[in-house]
Amino acid sequence: MRKNFVEELRWRGMLHDIMPGTEEQLLKEPTTGYIGFDPTADSLHIGHLAQIMTLLHFQEAGHKPLALVGGATGMVGDPSGKSSERNLLSEEVLRHNESCVKKQLEKFLDFTGSNKAEMVNNYDWFKDFRLLDFIRDVGKHISVNYMLAKDSVQKRLESGLSFTEFTYQLIQGYDFLWLYEHKNCKLQMGGSDQWGNITTGTELIRKKVNGEAYALTTRLITRADGSKFGKSEQGNIWLDAAKTSPYRFYQYWLNTADEDAAAYMRIFTLKGKDEIDSLAAEHNKAPHLRKLQQALAEDITTRVHSTQELNKAKRASAVLFGSDTTDELSALDEATLLAALEGVPQASLSRSAWEQQPTVTELLADLTGGVIFPSRGEARKMIQGGGVSINKQKIADPNMRCNLPLLHNRYLLAQKGKKNYFLICVE
Secondary structure: OOOOHHHHHHHOOOEEEEOOOHHHHHHHOOOEEEEEEOOOOOOOEHHHHHHHHHHHHHHHOOOEEEEEEOOOHHHOOOOOOOOOOOOOOOHHHHHHHHHHHHHHHOOOOOOOOOOOOEEEEOHHHHOOOOHHHHHHHOHHHOOHHHHHOOHHHHHHHOOOOOHHHHOHHHHHHHHHHHHHHHHOEEEEEEEHHHHHHHHHHHHHHHHHHOOOOEEEEEOOOEOOOOOEOOEEOOEEOEOOOOOOOHHHHHHHHHOOOHHHHHHHHHHHOOOOHHHHHHHHHHHHHOHHHOHHHHHHHHHHHHHHOOHHHHHHHHHHHHHHHOOOOHHHHHOOOHHHHHHHOOOOOEEEEOHHHHHOOOEHHHHHHHHOOOOOOOOHHHHHHHHHOOOEEEOOEEOOOOOOEOOOOOEOOOEEEEEEOOOEEEEEEEO
């Protein structure tokens, strides 16, 4: 018995809209289905994860997933969910972005085997498609009234919708038709904001080639507090380690609210219902241990980055927020250390001033420009009270000379109280 892909999405709380007959088609035979990805950046972000996981569940149910990178549509711009028109990119940039996106998808999808995943780019079938041919062969099958009725169009009519964007649903519809004819693709999936564009494709297949195709969308992910999922104070959480460090990626999931954690476990991991329910029960007994968040952060960080990067992130967390020692702090590589301290107040002093071995009081008050302590008196008082550490070493004497080894020959980590960190850079 083939795994029921639709039922899998349903119990995970991911399913939003589904065209009649879709579930029956998927249970009847292995089916090819696709999801389109926007290639306007050289990395996907966690806002794409629900769609990536949808393709992963699809493949695990025995079906063949296609990941379409919209090289052509990336040159046009999709009005769905947008309040303004996007910037258009060159072919060279789009091709580069496509190769970067494929590397990220390979961490989730299997591009080998009998139902191997495949990547396609709609620029390949649009680049030589003449406008007159498109109008004759595609445009005549879909009425303007049908196109105007779409929510994505209606929402933009007041603020202004260019003809370029208006044609987007025809272009996406033709993608589905092309894949139907050339790849035997019978299903298009996407976020719930894509329903209008997807059903234009099924309509085009029905009218032009008298074919039967199907549509399915997943719900858009939100946070319990109403804020936008996938964003942080620094912006998008990217899958590319150069854009979002593995440490910050790990911390994002670790800081998931209790109300969201169980739902995210269903959506963003492959863990089964029994395991998730067990973790949730364990979490509810001792919420302060954050068992759900730990499991969530570990699972996703390992898949997107690696076990090695996960361990680095966990070690950095333990060093900064636990009672680890100077030696363990020194063992962190520079990139992980700086990623862990992103957003921490920084101060700098010259190497010549450092080499004169000032007292810790002078260092923390005078030489760092008052960033850590506004006066020597305040620094001295807190040191004497046992509230100051440098490189995880408790400072007991306000007059102690600074002869501590620098981290990576450049940094000192000062800690004031339990939670206030400061990075001192010796230039």
